[in-house]
Amino acid sequence: MTTTQWLLGFHLVGAFLFVAGAIAVGILQSAAVRRGRPSEIAFLLGLVRAAVPVVGLGALLALGFGASLVHRSGFRWDDAWVSASLALWIASVVLGGIGGRSSRHARYLAERLAADGDRPSRELQQALTSPVAQALNYGSLLAALAILALMIWRPGA
Amino acid sequence: MSTLLFLHVLVAMMLAGALIAAAAAAAAARGRADERGDLLRALVRRASVGALVATIAAIGLGEGLAADENATGSWLDASRGLAVFGLLLGSAFLMLVAVLARSRPRLRGPLAAIALALVLIALATAFVMAAKPS
Numbered sequence: 025m026t027t028t029q030w031l032l033g034f035h036l037v038g039a040f041l042f043v044a045g046a047i048a049v050g051i052l053q054s055a056a057v058r059r060g061r062p063s064e065i066a067f068l069l070g071l072v073r074a075a076v077p078v079v080g081l082g083a084l085l086a087l088g089f090g091a092s093l094v095h096r097s098g099f100r101w102d103d104a105w106v107s108a109s110l111a112l113w114i115a116s117v118v119l120g121g122i123g124g125r126s127s128r129h130a131r132y133l134a135e136r137l138a139a140d141g142d143r144p145s146r147e148l149q150q151a152l153t154s155p156v157a158q159a160l161n162y163g164s165l166l167a168a169l170a171i172l173a174l175m176i177w178r179p180g181a
Numbered sequence: 182m183s184t185l186l187f188l189h190v191l192v193a194m195m196l197a198g199a200l201i202a203a204a205a206a207a208a209a210a211r212g213r214a215d216e217r218g219d220l221l222r223a224l225v226r227r228a229s230v231g232a233l234v235a236t237i238a239a240i241g242l243g244e245g246l247a248a249d250e251n252a253t254g255s256w257l258d259a260s261r262g263l264a265v266f267g268l269l270l271g272s273a274f275l276m277l278v279a280v281l282a283r284s285r286p287r288l289r290g291p292l293a294a295i296a297l298a299l300v301l302i303a304l305a306t307a308f309v310m311a312a313k314p315s
Contacts, residue, residue: 045201047199
C-alpha cells in the first residue's frame with residue numbers, strides 16, 4: 025500500500041469518528057430529552073461525556089491526515105473546496121463546542137433537581153430543548169456533512 | 182455516482198453512530214440490575230435496530246455504487262465480507278442478544294463487548310473502502 029492510501033484510510037477513519045461520534049451524542053441526548061425525572065436525565069446526559077472524546081479524536085485525525093493528504097496529493101490550501109472544508113471544520117468544532125456547553129449546563133441543572141426531590145421540571149425541559157442549543161448542535165452536524173459533500177464532489181478541482 | 186457515494190458514506194456514518202451509542206450505553210449498563218440498567222439496555226436495543234437498518238441501507242447503496250462504477254478488486258471483496266459477515270450479522274446478533282438479555286441476565290455481560298467489536302469492524306470497513314488496498 026502507498027503512503028497516500030494509508031493517509032486516506034486514516035483520514036476517513038477520523039471523519040467517521042467525528043461524524044459518527046456526533047450522531048451518537050445526538051442519540052444519547054434525544055434519549056435524555058424523552059425522560060421526565062431529572063435523575064434519569066442527568067444519568068443519560070452523563071453518558072454523552074463518553075462519546076464526546078470520540079468526536080474530538082475524530083476531528084483531530086480527520087484534520088491531521090487531511091492536511092497530510094493536501095501536502096502529498098498535489099492539492100493546494102487555496103483550492104476552494106479545501107479552504108471551504110477547513111472553514112467548515114472550524115465552524116463545526118466551534119458550534120459543537122458551544123452547543124455542548126448548553127448540554128453541560130442542562131446536566132448540572134438536572135443533577136441539582138435530582139438532589140432536590142427529583143420531580144419533573146419545566147425549566148429542565150426548556151434547557152434540554154433550547155432552540156439556540158439545538159440550532160448550534162444541528163449547525164455543527166450540518167457543517168460536518170457539508171465537508172463530506174465537498175470531499176466527494178470537490179467543486180472546482 | 183457522487184450522490185450514491187455521498188448517501189453510502191452518510192448512512193455508514195449513521196450506522197457507526199448508532200453502534201457507538203449502543204456501545205456507550207451497554208458499557209454503562211454492565212453490572213447494573215436496577216431501573217437505570219433497564220433504561221440503558223432499552224437504549225442498546227433501539228440503537229441496535231437502527232444499526233441493523235442502516236447496515237442494510239449502506240450495503241444496498243454500496244452494491245448500487247459498485248454496479249454503477251463496475252468496481253472490482255480484492256478491497257471490494259474484503260469490504261463486502263466485513264460488511265455482510267461483520268456488520269450485518271453482527272448487528273442482528275447484537276439486537277438478538279439485547280432482546281434476550283431482558284429475560285436472561287447472564288447475556289447482559291457481553292453486550293458492551295459485541296457493540297465495541299462492531300464499532301471496530303465499522304472503522305476497519307471504512308479504512309478498507311477508503312484505502313482500497315489491492
